[in-house]
Amino acid sequence: MQIEAVLAGFGGQGVMLAGKILAQTGMMLGKEVVWLPSYGPEMRGGTANCTVIISDEPIASPIIPHPRDAFVMNRPSLEKFVPMMRPGGVAVINTSLITVKPERDDVKVVNVTANKIAMEVGSAKSSNMVMLGAYVGATDVVPFDALMKEAKKAFQKKAKLASINIKCLEQGYKLGQAARAGH
Amino acid sequence: MKTIFKRPESLTLTPMHYCPGCTHGIIHRLVAEVLDELDLRERTVGIASVGCSVLSYNYFNCDMQEASHGRAPAVATGIKRARPDLIVFTYQGDGDLASIGMAEIVHAANRGEKFTVVFVNNTVYGMTGGQMAPTTMPGQVTTTTPRGRDVDDIGYPVRMCEILASLRTPGFIERVAANTPQHIIRAKRAIKKAFQYQVEGRCFSFVECLSTCPTNWGLSPYKATQWLEENMVPYYPLKNFKTPEESEEGGKNAD
Amino acid sequence: MAKVLMKGNEAIGEAGIRAGGLCYFCYPITPQSEVAEYLSRRMPDVGGSFLQAESEVAVSNMLYGAAGAGVRAWTTSSSPGISLMMEGLSYIAAAELPAVLINIVRCGPGLGGILPSQCDYFQAVKGGGHGDYRCMVLAPSSVQEAVDLIPLAFDRADRYRNPVIVIGDGMIGQMMEPVEFKEHKFPPLPPKDWATTGCKGRKRNVVNSLYLDPIEEEKLNMKLVAKYEQMKREEVRYEEYNTDKPYQALLVAYGTTARICKTAIQQLVLEGITVALLRPITLFPFPEKKIQELARQAEWLMSVEMSTGQMVEDVRLAVGHDRPVYFFGRTGGVVPTPEEIRDAVKKHLTGKGV
Ligand SMILES: Cc1ncc(C[n+]2csc(CCOP(=O)(O)OP(=O)(O)O)c2C)c(N)n1
Numbered sequence: 001m002q003i004e005a006v007l008a009g010f011g012g013q014g015v016m017l018a019g020k021i022l023a024q025t026g027m028m029l030g031k032e033v034v035w036l037p038s039y040g041p042e043m044r045g046g047t048a049n050c051t052v053i054i055s056d057e058p059i060a061s062p063i064i065p066h067p068r069d070a071f072v073m074n075r076p077s078l079e080k081f082v083p084m085m086r087p088g089g090v091a092v093i094n095t096s097l098i099t100v101k102p103e104r105d106d107v108k109v110v111n112v113t114a115n116k117i118a119m120e121v122g123s124a125k126s127s128n129m130v131m132l133g134a135y136v137g138a139t140d141v142v143p144f145d146a147l148m149k150e151a152k153k154a155f156q157k158k159a160k161l162a163s164i165n166i167k168c169l170e171q172g173y174k175l176g177q178a179a180r181a182g183h
Numbered sequence: 184m185k186t187i188f189k190r191p192e193s194l195t196l197t198p199m200h201y202c203p204g205c206t207h208g209i210i211h212r213l214v215a216e217v218l219d220e221l222d223l224r225e226r227t228v229g230i231a232s233v234g235c236s237v238l239s240y241n242y243f244n245c246d247m248q249e250a251s252h253g254r255a256p257a258v259a260t261g262i263k264r265a266r267p268d269l270i271v272f273t274y275q276g277d278g279d280l281a282s283i284g285m286a287e288i289v290h291a292a293n294r295g296e297k298f299t300v301v302f303v304n305n306t307v308y309g310m311t312g313g314q315m316a317p318t319t320m321p322g323q324v325t326t327t328t329p330r331g332r333d334v335d336d337i338g339y340p341v342r343m344c345e346i347l348a349s350l351r352t353p354g355f356i357e358r359v360a361a362n363t364p365q366h367i368i369r370a371k372r373a374i375k376k377a378f379q380y381q382v383e384g385r386c387f388s389f390v391e392c393l394s395t396c397p398t399n400w401g402l403s404p405y406k407a408t409q410w411l412e413e414n415m416v417p418y419y420p421l422k423n424f425k426t427p428e429e430s431e432e433g434g435k436n437a438d
Numbered sequence: 439m440a441k442v443l444m445k446g447n448e449a450i451g452e453a454g455i456r457a458g459g460l461c462y463f464c465y466p467i468t469p470q471s472e473v474a475e476y477l478s479r480r481m482p483d484v485g486g487s488f489l490q491a492e493s494e495v496a497v498s499n500m501l502y503g504a505a506g507a508g509v510r511a512w513t514t515s516s517s518p519g520i521s522l523m524m525e526g527l528s529y530i531a532a533a534e535l536p537a538v539l540i541n542i543v544r545c546g547p548g549l550g551g552i553l554p555s556q557c558d559y560f561q562a563v564k565g566g567g568h569g570d571y572r573c574m575v576l577a578p579s580s581v582q583e584a585v586d587l588i589p590l591a592f593d594r595a596d597r598y599r600n601p602v603i604v605i606g607d608g609m610i611g612q613m614m615e616p617v618e619f620k621e622h623k624f625p626p627l628p629p630k631d632w633a634t635t636g637c638k639g640r641k642r643n644v645v646n647s648l649y650l651d652p653i654e655e656e657k658l659n660m661k662l663v664a665k666y667e668q669m670k671r672e673e674v675r676y677e678e679y680n681t682d683k684p685y686q687a688l689l690v691a692y693g694t695t696a697r698i699c700k701t702a703i704q705q706l707v708l709e710g711i712t713v714a715l716l717r718p719i720t721l722f723p724f725p726e727k728k729i730q731e732l733a734r735q736a737e738w739l740m741s742v743e744m745s746t747g748q749m750v751e752d753v754r755l756a757v758g759h760d761r762p763v764y765f766f767g768r769t770g771g772v773v774p775t776p777e778e779i780r781d782a783v784k785k786h787l788t789g790k791g792v
């Protein structure tokens with residue numbers, strides 16, 4: 001099985017890091033993974049995105065025109081990537097910053113007020129972790145404890161941020177799970 | 184009603200892509216104001232070099248050519264030798280001019296090519312993400328000098344004005360800065376003189392402008408202007424190094 | 439050793455160090471400046487030499503000097519930078535020096551853009567600089583393969599006393615994949631008794647490429663040809679995909695493009711269309727015999743590239759007039775999608791018999 005997710009937002013929202021933690025988790029589980037960043041002129045425009053592929057088989061194309069899932073942190077990302085998703089995928093949407101609804105009824109939408117939750121936990125900068133937790137909660141692409149382990153490693157050097165980030169992941173995960181159960 | 188501030192005609196309407204607080208934009212404006220004031224726009228050819236200012240061909244509202252990395256002075260030489268009636272200027276960063284393009288700039292200056300060079304020194308390779316430049320300050324951390332520029336290993340920063348001023352031919356050489364209002368007024372004066380000498384067909388003219396790169400210095404725009412003042416100005420003195428009137432050779436053509 | 443998730447450019451830097459490439463010269467250029475940045479941090483720890491040169495022209499001549507002094511020297515750059523290295527490269531080939539150049543290709547010509555491309559195929563495999571010479575050219579299609587081919591590149595450069603180019607597109611440099619730095623064992627190399635290391639106790643050595651006597655210059659050229667012929671016999675590398683079942687068409691693609699072709703082939707299989715792929719790993723020497731052989735079972739071939747059609751010329755040379763050889767490519771930094779390749783294949787299939 002192969003799962004692809006595009007993670008997108010403004011530069012500085014931490015989508016690249018979220019993607020790396022996800023890919024790292026996949027790798028530690030013994031899966032094949034690819035983390036492909038967008039690079040090029042659009043970087044100066046202030047948007048950032050990466051694609052993470054996790055697969056049981058060697059990964060053929062690293063270019064994924066139609067990812068299964070999307071994880072969007074701002075409106076331009078929603079407008080760009082949600083229409084590209086394959087039917088049946090999961091779209092995690094940061095409703096703190098996105099007020100429009102995606103025009104798709106064939107994908108599962110998980111709404112997360114990521115900025116609000118992160119702010120309540122302690123830092124708006126950790127909204128990416130709320131999103132990542134929610135994504136994993138809604139899809140189970142990787143087991144949550146494995147994700148936690150890698151996230152802890154990633155934040156090892158920043159003790160203060162670490163606990164906030166971990167809490168954000170947990171909160172997000174709960175929301176994702178609830179959405180998965182269909183509430 | 185009297186207009187007291189407007190966009191110079193020598194700038195296009197295209198919004199610039201420079202980072203917030205980057206002084207490339209100010210220097211563009213100064214060049215454009217001078218082209219307007221001297222009424223040169225319609226007979227000027229600018230040469231964009233490879234660096235953050237590569238897209239200056241979208242911003243200067245005159246004919247433009249884009250050169251390969253470091254070669255702008257050679258391209259300018261080609262244009263000026265082919266059409267001496269045109270006003271020709273290059274706009275180059277410090278990686279472009281002082282590293283890969285060192286040979287071209289020294290020889291164009293030494294031949295006394297009658298064009299104008301606007302040299303923007305921000306101590307780093309801005310466009311490629313903040314690597315060391317020949318102008319990087321001693322101890323300055325960049326992405327390829329993670330432990331700071333070690334002068335024992337790679338020498339001291341290159342001072343272009345001083346190097347070119349040691350040549351006999353080039354006529355006008357001045358260093359200015361774009362970080363404070365006073366400096367900017369002086370910078371404009373120098374750029375204007377440089378173009379005037381070219382209009383008079385007198386000499387090679389060169390203006391080095393100290394500039395900020397808040398993005399790669401990791402500083403806020405305001406802190407970057409201070410950093411420039413405190414670190415760059417003492418090493419890169421702001422002054423005139425040469426005028427054709429004083430130099431041995433440079434004023435010759437004016438006689 | 440455990441796998442680590444690494445960005446292609448950084449993995450390339452680490453692989454170079456592990457292969458003994460302790461003399462690295464560079465000039466920044468996107469999309470591979472991370473190799474230099476990585477090595478500026480790492481080299482001092484391993485006692486190697488890292489130098490950011492004043493230009494790529496200088497880099498190529500620093501390689502000449504260091505290689506001539508018997509040390510494993512290498513560089514990484516991208517298309518416009520590699521163009522400037524052609525001076526040194528030609529001299530390195532002529533003086534029979536080992537050096538490794540890694541080109542993370544971006545789109546061109548001219549300043550072009552920084553997005554992935556395969557538009558430097560001709561430059562890499564046909565010599566590139568002036569004179570009658572060839573480089574061995576290795577084309578990885580994943581970060582792991584890049585890491586595995588770099589030790590080979592250093593070994594073959596020393597063994598053949600010839601420059602080796604590793605060519606990857608911007609994606610190989612930018613993407614992260616799990617990598618494992620394996621131990622690579624090679625047979626012992628002959629001593630570098632030609633290197634300029636100080637002539638104490640031996641006849642003095644001269645590294646040069648000047649031949650005023652035409653007979654002597656021709657001899658050198660013949661010696662070089664003999665090396666290239668040996669490479670053609672011994673060094674050809676490729677990967678076959680789906681060739682163990684009957685197939686209607688054969689795709690030829692290298693690097694990342696080959697991976698995209700695999701996905702296209704998987705999609706075609708679902709529609710009952712059988713297509714195989716030959717992925718050259720060495721672009722020089724080119725797997726021409728293998729292509730010839732595989733072509734016999736195919737109705738036609740198609741070269742898929744991120745260029746306007748460069749490798750396709752070598753595919754055509756390999757199959758001659760036996761089979762039609764089509765081409766599909768995207769350029770300018772546009773990466774072909776599996777769907778586009780699938781559709782291009784189907785277009786030729788439906789054209790059958792018309
Ligand atoms: C031959 C070649 N080598 C390298 C590059 C990559 N490159 C693009 S811009 C640049 C440096 C620009 O720095 P600078 O001249 O200081 O200008 P800034 O961006 O700081 O304004 C380099 C090395 C290139 N385009 N061509």
Ligand code: SF4
Pocket residue numbers: 200201202204205206207235305309310395396397398399
């Ligand atoms: S990177 Fe530096 S030089 Fe380039 S636009 Fe930004 S601030 Fe200016």
